[in-house]
Amino acid sequence: MTASVALRRSGRQGLSNPRGRRGRVESLTGWAFVTPATVIIGLFGAAPIIWSLVLSFTNDNGLTSGSAFIGVRNYKALAHDPVVSQAIEHTVVYTALFVPGTMLVGLFLAVAMNRKIRFMWFYRTAAYATMAISTISEALVFIWLFDPSFGIVNYIFSLLHIPQQAFLNSPGEALYVIVVMTIWGWSGFAVVIYLAALQGIPQDLVEAAAIDGAGRWETFRRITLPLLSPASLFLAVWLTINALQLFDEVYLSTRGGPLGATTVLVYYLFEQAFQTNFNFGYASAIAYLLFIVILVVTAIQFRVGRRFTYYRS
């Protein structure tokens, strides 16, 4: 059996037609399976979102109890707010670097760890541990590592005759430091996901390719990667959703600075809601703008993903 035959693009996933009599039973069963989770997610996830949508059309300040409907004024203000367009830019740049970076690091490490050599449990646990560490500890260590005067990175730069950088003191560089910090923090997640997926790849396919004379890299490119594509899609979607909502690391290190260089959308809306403006309505409008962006990006990812992901059926 050649490896290539074993794969088929995602084919039928359902087991019967929803419109026939068996289909109606299946519909009901489907809803039965889905209902408990739907109730929880609907009540605590969807309802607050609708609520916030309503808030975005008011001038609620989160303090006084009366608030008035002001129509789309918040959204109009959004369109003219220069900080919003900067925040969008920062968020997009961050996401564009973070998502591929984390996936590549995670894939590389997972492939390295997916073999039976000594201490494998230790390496895997180390990867997972990076997810377990509290964000404040992570932030403090990276602040130290990237300190312009006392940090290790500039020290290594000095040994390599690279000029000293200002890192978190530089509006041009601070965002990239956050990228590095968060790739470190999330690569463990990518490793765990990819490892779980790699475990599901049948070894006979890999061996068959080897029999056919394929080299290691070719096997990887033509067998392993396509079989990993569902995991890759999942990671791409989930990492993007999280990257576009970056907040904690910014709050715990640069507070959106220096000079707003690391102000991403969620940090800006947090400031608007709880720190400077106390304008909940405006913050909700920003959140909805972000929501639309994330929805569109995710939809695109699923669309594109459908063409490239292989499910074995």
Place this chain on the structure above:
Amino acid sequence: MGTYRLRQSPFGAPPARRLLCALAVIGVSALAACGSGSGATSGGSKSIQIWEGWTGAEAKAFAHLVAEYQATHPGVKVSSLFVNNDYTLQKVQTAVAGGNPPDIAYLYGSWAPNVAKLSGVVTLTNVVKRPSVNWNDFWVGERDVATVNGRVIGVPALVDNLAVVYNKALFAKAHLPLPGPNWTWPQFVADARKLTNPAIKQFGTAYVTPGSEDTVWHWEALLWAAGGQILNSSNTKAAFDSRAGLASLNTLRTMAVTDHSMYLDPTDSAYANLFNSGKIGMLVTGPWDLSGFPNVHYGVQIMPSFPGTNGGHQTISGPDNWVVFNNGASRVKTAEDFILWLTAPAQVKYFSLKTGDLPIRQSVGTTGFNAQMDAALPDVSTFTTNLGNVRQARPQIATYPQISQAIGTMVVSVLLGKSQPGPALAAAAAKVNQILAGSG
């Protein structure tokens, strides 16, 4: 490929079912058994809940006081919940929106004008007028911050101010005379320059540059010392775009950009440890940092002055408030009684001695008391007497946080060398005027 037949599920049904049942029982009993967790929002009119962020020695001293109050006031229960001060406003806002406010909460003074808008905040104007309270015994900076448009919305909880903490050993090594009480900002700048040694990564001073209020209030102290004002007296226009503004900003700029004697900390976390490691000569900071300097022989001196101005050795203070919320008349009464007892001179004296926090009442800061404080925390009494140098407070208006942000951006951009003080001041003043105009 034939049809694959599976072996029996490795779980086997009965053990798994038993496991699930056991876990379901645990889950349900967990939900049921949590009646203990409801806090003091129920429990009668003599049971109040206070949200505070005391840690370490402060937490112990506070717990002791609470116990003492309960012992001497039978029937009253004060339950305190730790809430990190940075998050208290968010928690209070959510609780108020949900109809579940605490009885008393510790809230930053800089939030006061916005806290005043919260529904349920109890007006204490008449309460503090009682002779037994002796409202004027509280430092003027505290009273200013507890009052919004003539309405007293809180009782002082904490007071501090900025002064200069310096490393005696580094001064000795550089053969510099120690800062004296009549020193000036030009002297500070010169000292900083002499204390800077790039070869051993030693800096004369430091400044925090996240652009937050921490960045701003350090500069405002200089602005006031230079004889300037933040806003005009009716809080309708920016007033910092002045000679005083220029002088104060240039002072900082000289150190940061020209002399490179100023360590810039964008994260607000490294400068204190750096000072404790002997890498910084002088810090403009408050009494809360003193306990973080066990490795340094430090001294404390009042802020320098600008020669040729009437600003004197002015400093800035950042008091915080206990705010009372309305959970019914009897609980309000219990809360008021407790908070007035807590801030009475005897308790203030106890708390300050145990924690090193400055006494919030002027009458407590006697010479004998100050000596006692110094015995526990060297030189902290300089901060206490420095409270006499607090002449004014930041504008108590709801838009101050936005103004602060504009000023913060200005200060950081000058310190990072991205703009010159003159244009930066003008731009920030324009922004502030816009903000003030927008609020009507």
Place this chain on the structure above:
Amino acid sequence: MTVVPEAREMSTAGAVSGVRARTTMVRPRRRLPFSPWHLVLIPATIVLLFPFVWLIVTSIETPAEALRFPPDLTPHVIRLQNYPDALAAAPFGRFFLNSAVVAVTTVICNLVLCAAAGYAFARFRFLGRTALFIVMMATLMVPFQVTMIPQFIITKWLGVHLLAGAGIGHIGALIVPNAATAFGVFFLRQFFRTLPIEYEEAALVDGANRLAVLWRVVLPLSAPALATLAALTFLDSWNNFLWPLIAINSTAASTLPLGLATFQGAHSTEWTLLMAGNVMSLAPMMVVFLIAQRYFVRSVAATGLTGI
């Protein structure tokens, strides 16, 4: 040319080194006494674990040595007393218990509810399937800062009108809103779609109903994904800070992150105690992961598929 698979040992405990299929044409002969992958993994692990070194070193330092910058990773005085001190500073036993109850219950609820829903999305065709899935995914796309006040109000309403133990102030309020997450549904849906459908079809043909198919056929095959979801959900629940901060009003119902926050004042932090607390907080999460790791491999062997 034939493939000669060597004996495969499935256990990861006491790992056997260097067992792999041998083909004479492709694999180069080994020059090192250990797998060359170690040369990659060791530096990578150092980078990954570096912050933990700092964490642990700070947790056994004296406060005087901890208050240094740059941090010095070679303390002169070791102070193990930080650990008992941290435990004594606040009722950490209670916090551990609360965190454990919340995390374990949340994990179980998630596994059950998300597996059911994920399976339905993966295999069933029912009216409104796509729309419902989109709505679920949408709940992941709005930041918590915006939804926390409505969530608070809804939770309060639930506690007053439906189930007292799930209302504000009770740890049920920490469990119920997270009992099922769109992440879990999404994750398991993706995973179920990668399973070959033949097993389920065969079981259906044999007369099993859909629930039995899920329980007896799909779930056993899904142990890696379930273990992964369990580990991730546990982690999320254990480390959750902002929602417990808002929903819990008493020390008795507080969880571990809230307890650790008591070491962080507005102006000064007790670093040594905080890091000791962090280290102790990490331990259960690592235990959970080590347990979950075993399921990654065990399930594959149990189902009889040739695998790694």
